[in-house]
Amino acid sequence: MAHKTEALFRDDAYLRTADATVVAINERGGIILERTIFYATSGGQPGDSGYLERADGSRIAIAATITGETKDEIIHVPAPEQATPQIGERVNLAIDWERRHLLMRMHAACHLLTVVCPFPITGAAVSEDDSRVDFDIPDASFSKEEVTASLMDLVRADHPIFTRLISDEELAANPGLVKSKNVRPPVGTGKIRLVCIGESASVDSQPCGGTHVKSTGEIGEIHIGKIEKKGRENRRFRIRFGPMPAA
Numbered sequence: 001m002a003h004k005t006e007a008l009f010r011d012d013a014y015l016r017t018a019d020a021t022v023v024a025i026n027e028r029g030g031i032i033l034e035r036t037i038f039y040a041t042s043g044g045q046p047g048d049s050g051y052l053e054r055a056d057g058s059r060i061a062i063a064a065t066i067t068g069e070t071k072d073e074i075i076h077v078p079a080p081e082q083a084t085p086q087i088g089e090r091v092n093l094a095i096d097w098e099r100r101h102l103l104m105r106m107h108a109a110c111h112l113l114t115v116v117c118p119f120p121i122t123g124a125a126v127s128e129d130d131s132r133v134d135f136d137i138p139d140a141s142f143s144k145e146e147v148t149a150s151l152m153d154l155v156r157a158d159h160p161i162f163t164r165l166i167s168d169e170e171l172a173a174n175p176g177l178v179k180s181k182n183v184r185p186p187v188g189t190g191k192i193r194l195v196c197i198g199e200s201a202s203v204d205s206q207p208c209g210g211t212h213v214k215s216t217g218e219i220g221e222i223h224i225g226k227i228e229k230k231g232r233e234n235r236r237f238r239i240r241f242g243p244m245p246a247a
């Protein structure tokens with residue numbers, strides 16, 4: 001039976017610690033808690049690493065976080081040779097915050113890129129030093145300098161980033177919200193999470209379950225490292241931190 005883990009990071013992406021109870025250990029040693037601050041790999045964003053601290057102060061290192069039988073079941077995958085906690089045991093959770101914050105900055109940067117390049121998205125992957133978004137673009141008239149300048153305008157404007165829940169009906173009435181060509185947000189649960197940028201979502205809103213920083217200014221300096229041609233109409237944009245290196 002799949003468990004439904006309460007995903008604390010959906011309401012507050014800035015939680016670095018929390019406590020929780022162990023509810024199950026799966027056949028591969030994966031740890032399931034009743035609630036968690038660990039994001040599980042999905043939507044192009046990698047899962048969190050960190051540790052669970054036991055009452056005696058010893059730590060169980062968590063190497064990865066993934067989803068289980070359903071998207072709502074979050075599994076904490078221990079590093080090799082870690083102790084196994086007891087069902088019912090209380091543990092203190094801590095994520096690798098430095099890595100997570102880089103992922104939150106990068107993930108928000110990917111949203112800005114979809115504002116600057118308003119084309120159907122065919123793929124995306126967030127990582128802490130280099131992220132990519134693939135677009136269906138018929139002509140390749142974008143330069144990385146121009147795209148970088150537009151991205152940095154949005155960063156400097158320091159727009160707020162926030163989430164809002166909408167109904168399936170509201171989404172159906174606004175098909176333009178969905179920018180992904182292949183991936184449709186899950187419907188039928190009654191609520192879809194929109195990630196909005198700007199006052200009253202003036203800059204952007206799109207369905208997303210990931211973690212993002214709370215304002216575009218917090219992304220900091222970024223640039224487009226590369227625009228690669230992937231097939232006739234596909235362009236892959238790579239986002240990196242820091243200023244654009246001198247040519």
Ligand SMILES: [Zn+2]
Binds near residue numbers: 107111195209210211
């Ligand atoms: Zn997102």
